[in-house]
Amino acid sequence: MELQTQFESLKHTFEKTLKTTVDLAGLEALRVEFLGRKGKLATLMALLKDLSEEERRMVGTVANETKQAMEQAFDSALAAMKNENISSHAWFDVSEPIFPKESFGHIHPVTQIQQELEDLFTSMGFMVADGPELESDYYNFTALNIPPTHPARDMQDTFYIKGHPDQVMRTQTSPVQVRAMRKYRAPIRMIVPGRCFRNEATDARHEHTFYQLEGLVVDKDIHIGHMKGVLEEVAKHLYDGEANVRLLPKFYPFVEPGVRGEITCFLCRGTGCRVCKQSGWLEVLGAGMVHPSVLREGNVDPEQYQGFAFGFGLSRLAMLKYGVDDSRLMQSGDMKFLTQF
Numbered sequence: 001m002e003l004q005t006q007f008e009s010l011k012h013t014f015e016k017t018l019k020t021t022v023d024l025a026g027l028e029a030l031r032v033e034f035l036g037r038k039g040k041l042a043t044l045m046a047l048l049k050d051l052s053e054e055e056r057r058m059v060g061t062v063a064n065e066t067k068q069a070m071e072q073a074f075d076s077a078l079a080a081m082k083n084e085n086i087s088s089h090a091w092f093d094v095s096e097p098i099f100p101k102e103s104f105g106h107i108h109p110v111t112q113i114q115q116e117l118e119d120l121f122t123s124m125g126f127m128v129a130d131g132p133e134l135e136s137d138y139y140n141f142t143a144l145n146i147p148p149t150h151p152a153r154d155m156q157d158t159f160y161i162k163g164h165p166d167q168v169m170r171t172q173t174s175p176v177q178v179r180a181m182r183k184y185r186a187p188i189r190m191i192v193p194g195r196c197f198r199n200e201a202t203d204a205r206h207e208h209t210f211y212q213l214e215g216l217v218v219d220k221d222i223h224i225g226h227m228k229g230v231l232e233e234v235a236k237h238l239y240d241g242e243a244n245v246r247l248l249p250k251f252y253p254f255v256e257p258g259v260r261g262e263i264t265c266f267l268c269r270g271t272g273c274r275v276c277k278q279s280g281w282l283e284v285l286g287a288g289m290v291h292p293s294v295l296r297e298g299n300v301d302p303e304q305y306q307g308f309a310f311g312f313g314l315s316r317l318a319m320l321k322y323g324v325d326d327s328r329l330m331q332s333g334d335m336k337f338l339t340q341f
């Protein structure tokens with residue numbers, strides 16, 4: 001074979017082998033074999049000296065081009081492989097602290113439901129509002145059509161603050177209704193998730209601290225059909241699909257008419273079980289059309305605007321959804337309980 005052809009075929013073989021080399025050690029072996037001081041290229045180069053001067057000039061050019069091309073191909077293969085090693089397996093920082101998977105916390109079951117509902121309501125154009133946990137007696141009761149002597153106050157005994165008879169720990173998220181109307185004016189579409197308090201002798205069904213999710217819509221031409229539509233959306237969302245809502249009359253001083261809302265039982269899906277006491281339904285909310293006096297307290301004209309309001313028991317929803325039978329577990333901070341969710 002002519003020397004010139006030998007150079008070309010050497011380059012060809014080298015590039016082919018280079019492509020199939022997968023690690024740095026392989027690359028180094030290839031370098032020694034082809035480009036090393038006693039490698040294949042050097043051996044061919046040595047043959048140049050036996051040629052006539054004219055031939056040497058011609059073949060010499062090819063030889064130099066071959067050498068350059070091989071070295072360049074080698075350098076770029078080496079660079080690519082080093083890069084890949086850095087970004088994948090070969091590099092790791094031995095001084096980096098390790099956090100075992102179990103040591104990460106996760107979202108509390110009540111907060112999980114709260115966040116799911118916040119997503120749903122914001123997708124329907126509701127804003128998420130907030131209000132104080134230490135509330136005035138006025139917003140918690142009086143503004144909601146529960147004057148100081150009203151017997152409805154007995155149903156929601158709470159914690160009063162020594163020396164501040166006008167301050168209470170809020171018993172419900174409903175006080176934010178009037179706060180919001182005064183601040184934002186009509187129309188309003190909002191929800192208020194939050195912590196509430198009641199003076200309870202705690203047992204499996206009573207807890208002094210719990211969570212609610214309030215809702216308020218005020219606009220022109222709002223009727224009870226809008227309310228039912230929204231509540232049905234919520235029920236469907238909680239189940240990823242089919243669920244029913246039924247509304248039964250119930251007295252709340254700040255709505256007229258008022259209803260208690262029940263949804264299909266999580267556990268038996270309506271056929272009747274221990275959790276729903278064989279009824280197939282679970283009471284999870286109170287709702288109604290906002291009472292004109294409450295609109296007036298919020299500086300909204302009841303002749304022009306109507307509204308509906310609702311309050312979900314978030315802690316209760318979480319308990320029912322996960323079949324938790326003791327309300328005291330929710331706030332206990334007990335890891336054995338919490339790590340189940």
Ligand code: DAH
Nearest residue numbers: 172252286287288309310311
């Ligand atoms: N605040 C009520 C409670 O804690 C629940 C409720 C009932 C909220 C009716 C509302 C409503 O907004 O319209 O028992």
